[in-house]
Amino acid sequence: MLQIKDYKKQFANHLIVGIPSLELPHNIYWLKGENGSGKTTLIKSIAGLIPFEGSIKVNGADIHQNRMEYRRIVNYAEAEPLYPGFLTGNDLISFYAKTKHASDTQVDKIMAGTGIEKYACSKIGSYSSGMAKKLSLSLGFLGNPKLILLDEPLITLDVESVAILQKLIEEYYNQGVSFLITSHQEIHFPTLSPSRLMVKDKTISII
Amino acid sequence: MIGILNKVITGRFYKVNAGFFLLLIMLFFGIIPGKQAIDLQYAIMQAITGSYAFLGVAILVWLAYNIKCISFFIKEIHMPEYSFLVNLQALDNKKQFYVLLECQVGLYIPSLAYGIFTAMVGFKNHFFPQAVLVILFQVLMVLVGTLTYANSINSTYKKPFINLPSFNLFSKKSYPFYLLHYSLQNKKGTFIGIKFFSLLLLQAMVAANADKLSKEAICVLIMFLISAHSLLPVSYVSFMEYELGFLRNMPIPTLKRFSAFVLTYALIFLPELLFLIWNAHQVLPLQIILSLYALAITQMCLYTSLLYLKGMKSERYTFIVFGLFFLSLLLLASTNLWALAAIEAIVSTVLYLYLYNQFELPGEKKE
Numbered sequence: 001m002l003q004i005k006d007y008k009k010q011f012a013n014h015l016i017v018g019i020p021s022l023e024l025p026h027n028i029y030w031l032k033g034e035n036g037s038g039k040t041t042l043i044k045s046i047a048g049l050i051p052f053e054g055s056i057k058v059n060g061a062d063i064h065q066n067r068m069e070y071r072r073i074v075n076y077a078e079a080e081p082l083y084p085g086f087l088t089g090n091d092l093i094s095f096y097a098k099t100k101h102a103s104d105t106q107v108d109k110i111m112a113g114t115g116i117e118k119y120a121c122s123k124i125g126s127y128s129s130g131m132a133k134k135l136s137l138s139l140g141f142l143g144n145p146k147l148i149l150l151d152e153p154l155i156t157l158d159v160e161s162v163a164i165l166q167k168l169i170e171e172y173y174n175q176g177v178s179f180l181i182t183s184h185q186e187i188h189f190p191t192l193s194p195s196r197l198m199v200k201d202k203t204i205s206i207i
Numbered sequence: 208m209i210g211i212l213n214k215v216i217t218g219r220f221y222k223v224n225a226g227f228f229l230l231l232i233m234l235f236f237g238i239i240p241g242k243q244a245i246d247l248q249y250a251i252m253q254a255i256t257g258s259y260a261f262l263g264v265a266i267l268v269w270l271a272y273n274i275k276c277i278s279f280f281i282k283e284i285h286m287p288e289y290s291f292l293v294n295l296q297a298l299d300n301k302k303q304f305y306v307l308l309e310c311q312v313g314l315y316i317p318s319l320a321y322g323i324f325t326a327m328v329g330f331k332n333h334f335f336p337q338a339v340l341v342i343l344f345q346v347l348m349v350l351v352g353t354l355t356y357a358n359s360i361n362s363t364y365k366k367p368f369i370n371l372p373s374f375n376l377f378s379k380k381s382y383p384f385y386l387l388h389y390s391l392q393n394k395k396g397t398f399i400g401i402k403f404f405s406l407l408l409l410q411a412m413v414a415a416n417a418d419k420l421s422k423e424a425i426c427v428l429i430m431f432l433i434s435a436h437s438l439l440p441v442s443y444v445s446f447m448e449y450e451l452g453f454l455r456n457m458p459i460p461t462l463k464r465f466s467a468f469v470l471t472y473a474l475i476f477l478p479e480l481l482f483l484i485w486n487a488h489q490v491l492p493l494q495i496i497l498s499l500y501a502l503a504i505t506q507m508c509l510y511t512s513l514l515y516l517k518g519m520k521s522e523r524y525t526f527i528v529f530g531l532f533f534l535s536l537l538l539l540a541s542t543n544l545w546a547l548a549a550i551e552a553i554v555s556t557v558l559y560l561y562l563y564n565q566f567e568l569p570g571e572k573k574e
Binding site: 048049050051064067072082083085086092096098099139 | 208210211215287288289290291293294295296297298299361363365366
């Protein structure tokens with residue numbers, strides 16, 4: 001599912017994370033590591049949001065060679081989502097649905113499931129941080145992803161929403177979608193056994 | 208698809224530049240009444256298509272406007288709240304080009320429309336080569352804009368072509384110099400651009416009027432340059448209130464907070480001060496040069512204080528900058544420069560002291 005080769009990310013000639021070679025099959029992965037270890041940098045590289053050296057492939061697609069395919073199969077929900085306050089949740093949902101080729105049925109199901117349909121018509125400027133987080137997580141599930149990257153998905157979520165997220169992850173996992181999740185807290189999956197990855201000493205290892 | 212781009216890019220472009228467009232409309236149609244204004248535009252279009260020199264000037268103006276559109280687009284999509292637009296990468300090249308083309312036409316339409324009318328006037332007056340050139344240039348501008356947007360959207364994962372170096376002035380970064388460090392590290396492109404533009408204009412003025420520099424001409428240019436610097440207080444206030452928002456909890460006297468702005472502006476305008484002392488001291492007395500320097504600092508302080516007004520938005524701020532520009536020009540004719548600088552210093556300090564504690568970040572999330 002995910003292949004990383006000769007990956008290197010530096011800021012001002014200072015190495016943040018380097019991964020000579022890593023192959024991960026379909027699964028749910030917890031990405032662990034101390035603050036500042038480079039978890040978000042790695043996840044943003046995989047999401048194709050920042051430049052990096054080396055190659056990252058998801059299901060054989062490399063963002064440098066097959067941008068569209070990669071962008072359609074890799075979804076990302078950031079830790080602290082920021083959106084323009086003058087847009088509504090519906091504006092963003094419609095935009096994501098079109099770019100990610102999500103069906104109306106999928107959109108309706110996710111909106112109802114996460115409960116964002118109640119406030120999707122309101123401007124995002126009026127959302128609480130929890131509401132914006134739920135919107136961001138919902139957008140992360142739209143389309144036909146093969147890998148969903150969730151950066152600190154639990155922060156600002158209430159208990160009820162954590163349970164909904166757990167259900168969604170299980171459902172998508174059973175449909176063949178893999179997850180790479182950075183989180184200091186864990187979600188407990190009764191039927192699944194996620195693998196653990198550790199970002200330490202500027203590289204990654206499987207625990 | 209284009210709907211969301213219209214909201215986040217095109218709509219905002221016209222909102223942010225409302226003052227600029229209002230000024231243009233006033234210049235084009237507000238000064239001369241009724242049909243005479245249309246006749247004047249017709250004469251300008253005739254001149255553009257009738258002379259290659261005028262055509263060259265028009266092309267430069269259209270190019271400058273296109274650069275303004277492109278800079279706006281690139282700046283917007285690099286803001287964290289617009290990072291979701293990265294999903295445009297999921298569109299195939301043809302669809303992406305079409306969506307971005309629509310966006311570019313939306314931004315460039317004032318220039319494009321003027322160009323089309325100019326070409327029509329050219330054809331009517333049988334200036335065929337010039338008219339065709341106008342059309343070709345407009346098409347080129349639309350294409351250049353669209354392709355630049357596509358490249359910008361698709362390059363999130365690519366290494367930047369040029370990496371501007373960061374400037375570390377001092378190893379120890381103390382509070383009064385935070386804004387200067389911010390300019391030289393986080394906003395170096397904007398900062399260097401403004402300073403380069405400012406010194407280039409001063410150099411052009413000195414070169415063109417070497418032996419007959421007048422106080423009035425220098426004053427007008429300095430007021431224009433101060434307005435050109437008005438972008439800096441916006442990013443400084445934003446930096447102070449968002450990224451350094453935690454400083455509000457620190458026991459720093461309000462006056463000391465304000466003095467950080469004053470010191471920054473004093474340092475920022477040092478190149479212009481030194482330039483004038485070096486190049487214009489024979490035609491302008493040192494006292495006038497120093498008073499212009501003081502005026503530049505106080506006017507920037509005034510912009511800063513006004514940014515703390517409740518509900519201040521970019522379009523309102525643009526109006527204020529234009530308003531202050533024209534007001535200062537009027538006052539310069541009758542008032543002593545030192546007096547004007549003193550009034551602005553007092554008003555900006557009082558306003559800052561009054562507004563600082565009442566300031567609330569716009570669009571604060573409710574929990």
